[in-house]
Amino acid sequence: MKLSLGNLLFFWPQQQVHDFYDHAKTSIADTLYLGESVCSKRRELKLNDWLELGKDISQQGKQVVLSSLALLEAKSELAVLKKVCDNGEFLVEANDFAAVHLLSSQHIPFVAGASLNVYNQHDLQYLYKKGMQRWVMPVELSKDWLSDMIEGCKELGIHKKFEIEVYGFGHLPLAYGARCFTARSENRPKDDCNLCCINYPQGRHIDSQEGEELFLMNGIQTLSGKAQNLINDLPHMQGLVDMVRINPHSLESLTWLTLFKQNMQGKAPVSTKDYCNGYWHKIPGMSLVG
């Protein structure tokens, strides 16, 4: 199994992004996802900056994939998405069917991102015919669901025709909203948000009134309050999963790449107290097995 590093879901200042990638580009990740998938107003790095960064990283022998916006509303966002899809150099992770359309209508291969509603082998077959090279499983699905899909793919003769990637570590994207939750939490309207999410580099916590960690607000996105950690589930992914993704929320997240690599066969398990892994085990996502 290969390891990937997800694109930054949080909004960080430009220098912090560059510092992060100075480390990330020499990490053991096989694939790096780059770019903005949450909010089009976040422009500390513009598309050209991401492309420059991508060139630099790909010279290290790593695969670079450009992640695209998950929720498109404005025409201007569609125009940016077109530029991402037409970049001509890097594979694109389509996080909305708009991107799948823009890419497939030009016969450009793509990665089908986790926010696309793909729940069965028939969906996979349709997207495979459209040029899907890799499928990232929706975060709410389990090992059993994945196994059923793979069985279905075998029946359809599309097993192993594309890679399968699973989110292994990090806060899980759970929802995309009409409003900016972070701006709202500061009593700012969305269209005058002052890009205040830059003040919450690891998201803003939403806890229950009893202090239970529930969610993280990250602009228009709601993330899981706990980070998911499937490190001890890696041995059971063999034969099902081709790539496991680490979603960074800090520079320290990079150390999990090494820890994951060491435990691929289950030889170096790690305590996952305070994390969750429920989705993989077909129970509530916030739960922890093991």
Add this chain to the structure above:
Amino acid sequence: MELLAPAGSLAALKAAVDEGADAVYLGFKDDTNARHFAGLNFNDRQLNQGVQYAHDHNAHVHVAINTFAHPNRAQVWFDGVKHAVDIGANVLIASNIAVLEYAATHFPQLELHLSVQASATSSAAINFFKPFGIKRVVLPRVLSFQQVANLKQDTDLDLEVFAFGSLCIMAEGRCYLSSYMTGESPNTVGACSPAKYVRWNDTEQGLESRLNNVLIDRFQEDEKAGYPTLCKGRFNVDGKITHALEEPTSLNTLELLPKLYKLGVCSLKIEGRQRSPAYTRQVTRVWRQAIDSVMKNPDTFHTQDSWNQQLAQLSEGSQTTLGAYARQWQ
């Protein structure tokens, strides 16, 4: 401009048709239906009666098979499509690629509407689904009026919008908050914050609502306790107890009606298949009057106070809002 009313039961269907709905939408009693709640929806006998009743009164029936087919029993969804055809449904509302492809291949005459659960918010996303032969797109409630207007220019497909009812602040079909807490989501089982996980506890600190044991809200005696849909809970954000995601308000677009009409929106959808037949009756009655009035003369249309009063009584939290439609976003 069509008035499309919710039919969570045969009684609700009849109420909607009696009050002048042009069409009703409904679903089967299984997880192909994004309103798969205990005590709701139609068995075979009720389906046949309902379709007959609607057609006898010149109303159309839209069948929603709008969840996502499970890999080990996709045939259930495909059989659902066939069932919809067999009972004489006028329209299939679907969101899943597998379901749309099956319907387009096997029943090319069946009119297809792209469900709101497909989250198609742009012309490019609509174009992705176009090869299935869809005629109409149900737009997610995340778009502003101007964004709806832009889409109208950029697609030749018909547009249906939500006009009234419970307000989903997340892009529909893309919210896993419910499965994060309970293991069950709209996409996988057809229910958000399922009732079997709900508990109410009377405590010294107030009436508590819990979902799978997580405290969603706490109500004082003078407060109206709402169903613990988890995005409408009161949570702690850095010491402040607040509706961190969503206030418990409802969507009401009455005052936008002339603009929606002039824009050429083809259908107004009333949310609420989970609500009572009395709700369906009253809300359909008000919207029938409003739509008749706007179609007579959109320039002299004005919202009658009595309409808003009647609708406010039916609303969650008794407050209504224009939702995202009111935003100035382009």
